[in-house]
Amino acid sequence: MLTIFEAKRIITMDPSLPIATHIAVKEGRVLGVGPLEELKDLGEYRLDQQFADKYIYPGFVEGHSHALEGAMWKYLYLGYFPRYDPQGKYWDGCQNLVAIQQKLLQQAQQLPAGKPLIAWGFDPVYFDGERLDKAIIDEVVADRPVVVFHANLHLMTVNEAMLRQTNLAQSQIEGVMRTEDGTPNGELREMAAMHAVFEALGQSIFDEVASLETLKQYALAAQRTGITTITDLYNPLSDQGVAVLKEATSQTDYPVRLVPAMAALEWQSSQGIERVQQCQQANTDRLHFGLVKLMTDGSIQGFSARMRWPGYHNGQENGIWNAPPATLKQMVMDYHQAGLQLHIHTNGDEAVELMLDAIEEAQTLWYRPDHRHTLQHCQFISQAQMRRAAKLGVCLNMFVNHIYYWGDIHRQSTLGYSRSRRMQPLRSAYELGIPVAMHSDAPVTPLGPLFSMWCALARRTATDQVLGEHEALSMDQALYAVTLGAAYTLHLDDQVGSLEVGKYADMVVLEHDLYATTPDQLRDMTVHATVVGGQVHVVRT
Known part of the structure; x- marks a missing residue:
């Protein structure tokens, strides 16, 4: 038996049939789109009206x-802007280096002795010329390796304990930032320099997708x-x-x-x-x-x-x-x-x-x-x-x-x-x-x-x-x-x-008509549900 979903309006992105009120799904694929009376001849159906007062669009791509988005939240978040994790938990941002130091210290106090502290999300461009370096980290956490990934994941800043476990002080690898006397200051740019840290730790954060x-x-x-x-x-x-x-x-x-x-x-x-x-x-x-x-x-x-x-x-x-x-x-x-x-x-x-x-x-x-x-x-x-x-x-x-x-x-x-x-x-x-x-x-x-x-x-x-x-x-x-x-x-x-016949029945369900909203309403709009291959997944709040 096929399922016909009803909505207040369906935007299909199909130029031949851009708008509809019903979509028929069979074996995970779109069987038909249009008004209900035109879909009844597709066979025995079940009418699903749970989205009758909502708006359906093609599932976002x-x-x-x-996939690191699914792994990073087990580490300390040090981003400037507040964020929500995959479970919907709210995380405050850090607007100055003192706040970053405080979070590093609090996290270190919760870890076993000697266990490396890994953090992420830091972005130096928001700190008016102040640059996180090994000295600033060592002021609060010097008894263990510390690795702070920058928001773009192309840079990291580490403390002295982490540097000692690598050969970066003697290395000529490009991307090892140094003080005037040639000593590494703790900031490492791009993959070659960061790889030395991964080798010393015995793990790469990029491998956590496995x-x-x-x-x-x-x-x-x-x-x-x-x-x-x-x-x-x-x-x-x-x-x-x-x-x-x-x-x-x-x-x-x-x-x-x-x-x-x-x-x-x-x-x-x-x-x-x-x-x-x-x-x-x-x-x-x-x-x-x-x-x-x-x-x-x-x-x-x-x-x-x-x-x-x-x-x-x-x-x-x-x-x-x-x-x-x-x-x-x-x-x-x-x-x-x-x-x-x-x-x-x-x-x-x-x-x-x-x-x-x-x-x-x-x-x-x-x-x-x-x-x-x-x-x-x-x-x-x-x-x-x-x-x-x-x-x-x-x-x-x-x-x-x-x-x-x-x-x-x-x-x-x-x-x-x-x-x-x-x-x-x-x-x-x-x-x-x-x-x-x-x-x-x-x-x-x-x-x-x-x-x-x-x-x-x-x-x-x-x-x-x-x-x-x-x-x-x-x-x-x-x-x-x-x-x-x-x-x-x-x-x-x-x-x-x-949403075209023969394609996967992948949809996103919204409470609002995108074409009847202002641009500013988009940024805070929430999703009611998704449908993947005809299977409904209601968003947990």
Whole structure:
């Protein structure tokens, strides 16, 4: 027997039938959409009216986030902004270094002697030039290793006890920040420097995605915000990790479809290609392998992104490559020729340029008509670069939440007035015909497609300044970017992202009509329920 869900209004994202009141679901897929009297001939049905006074939209698709969102909350949160964890618990933010010291001390007092203290979410850009270093940590916790991840996960600050367990004092690894006398000050930038800490600890925080509990918490956090398809866009694809991905998504009540991307820098290209192709044989309706994640530069607000002339507005030296440019270009060629899809971290415009060159070279030597390689974040990308992206068939998935969380910093310190207006140029991308999505990069910022839509419509910073109003989206465009647009970048637009016959019956249920609300109402709007393959998951409050 099929089920017909009734709603006050259903937005389908299907241009042939954009609005309806009923949707018929059979065997987890959409069988029909329209008025009830037109669906009765589909067969014996059960009318489900639990959403009769609510609004249904295609389930949101989060095209760039990390399963670490499900793991980080077992560590100490030191972010500037307050946040909610996957269980809905409220966590205060830390607005000064004294508050951070107090939380570190309190946490240390609760841990067994000698046990490392790990914290996350710290962002130095909010502290008016004050920089967390090993001395500030050692003032309150010196008897154990301390590791504080920065919000962007591209930097960390450690104390002296942690440094002593590494060889970083003698190392020439790029990214080890030092005092004037050459002594490490505790701040480590990008993967090579941070890897030394992981080796000393005997664990990498990025490996914690290989945990069933992590994936459960991640799914719960996604479901609370209306997401029905979510990525893990930096997964090592270890044996244990793949086994856990299969186990989690095989559970009938798992409330999301999961799309992991292999961390390319952790594999030789030939081995990585073989690994992804092997994993693809295990694809199911809830688990989809096939993506490859390539890291180029760092973050603009962390001054580790690679910037073209004139560089950083405040004169900071240029950022860091996560691998030599020649190596990165060769990896693009290798995975492109293997027929795999690349999702490429590019924050600065120099990184964008390098990857456009690499994709153009790969397409010239080995043409693929529908590769859908996607540049991720695109915090700063020029109009000329976007024209190249359009010509090359490149998708853009923009980190739109960045406008709120770091827009003020970019206006003042990293980019200046003119260039800060070009951050996340979503409207320009739409007008150039580029496939566009937008994302949260959780745990860097919280999961929340409705909040991302608000960012795209309002383009307001944390101090309520409008940043680049000419790049704002309409409601239609913003909704498309978190549904069908994001699905397209994942090569899943034939399965999710809209409510069309034959596609998975994945929906988000809201109390409100998005087209009858103001942009400001979006940012605090809550989700009533999601439906994945016809199975209802009511959000727990």
